[in-house]
Amino acid sequence: MIRQIAELSGTTQSGYAFVLPMSSGEPESAIERAKNDFYSVGVKKVTGFNFRSDSNLGASNDNIASELYLKMIDSLRNAKLIYIPGGVQSNFMSAIKNTAVAEAIHYAYQNGALISGTSAGAAVMSRLMITGNQLNPRPGNGYVTIAQNNMELEEGLGLLQDVIIDQHFIMRQRLNRLVSVAIEYPETLCIGIDESTAIIVDGDIATVAGESQVIVIKNQNGKKAILNGLLGAKNMELSVYLPGECFKLK
Template identity: 50%
Template structure:
């Protein structure tokens, strides 16, 4: 009887151990981003043909799809539409138009429907705070999310890249009223953040990154928001987000910062973290957006 009990115990232990890794694997492979669409997040600067052509390909603009340019980040929206559209026109794409919504103006039902069903929504550069302020209280954010969920490409450059995140870097500092392009220190309660479009929930984006040496800014935000991956995208460079993974494309690099131990140390006003993982990613590199 004792021998039979021992054999039964061993058998059950073996079966349990076989099932356990599968359960862990399911937890590890849990999908966070279920959208069918893709994000095309450009770090600003010039947009070389490799970026424009890839957007056209992903959005199926040569096979019946259409694109809409949202220029509300720009102080000169008509010019933003013109120059953004020009690059697509030069590539043979004419089924793309601009949609400029002014502050306090509610988009029509037809405009919201057009956004929701667009193959491409392209957000221009400028000021991310201006863009988010203009669309506040409208259905534009919802329409962009609907398009992305259903399979559209949502592209943006510079400010249009910054708004992709759930938490966005506004560019302003609490402790220093004079604007600084790179951020002069790594200190707590200084960087001002705001709510973005929420298309990218596991990372926060910074743009013009290597060109403007914005390391202090990204380090600061990754320490204060340890659950978020920091992505510093350089000019003429982009990441293509599909599901929970991304790929670098373009002419330069992407800096990825992960706060491995979710650390946040403070010494008076200074911030510290002893295990930040910094990666320099090249065009063609693919990476997970889930820490």
């Protein structure tokens, strides 16, 4: 997937990639791993910056820190490829929400940059984002119910509107949680991306790439039923797309 990201972005020919590691619990290591991955497929220039670090935020009286922050924001705005590694998506959004970082990502996107991410980095792309937390968890592991008001959603980057993305989908058996979200948010197209798999978005068309499948769920009639906290819906649409296949986002 890294090779395809690099080729699609054009960074094997010109420009540079910028790594945003704020989802990761080990951000500096995440930057170095991403650099090595991109260098290995021919990207000539890769930089990265942890905007979550208090010492880097430029909010202190340290003029050097402030200058570095502004320099990194400018670099982010002009990147040809922005890459968001995995980790915890809520950590990423809490670091950038209502900041110049978020504005810079949107500026780059609107000016033709490729914005890519793995795991948590994929989840943050949508306007509404699955955090992975359950508000009313049951005993045991995993997502064992299709229940009302259980899945926690937060604000994401909003690069994709009316779409919600889930990740590691088939491997980690996350169908219950995405069905729950699809029932409660019928205006959204719910997309479950499996491991070693991606969607490449061009306008309103998504193309599946990688080694596994993508599941797309839609509560197309917009209706739901609730009984003792359990969710129900009729005639929901569920499609399983293979690598190379395309589907519409709207």
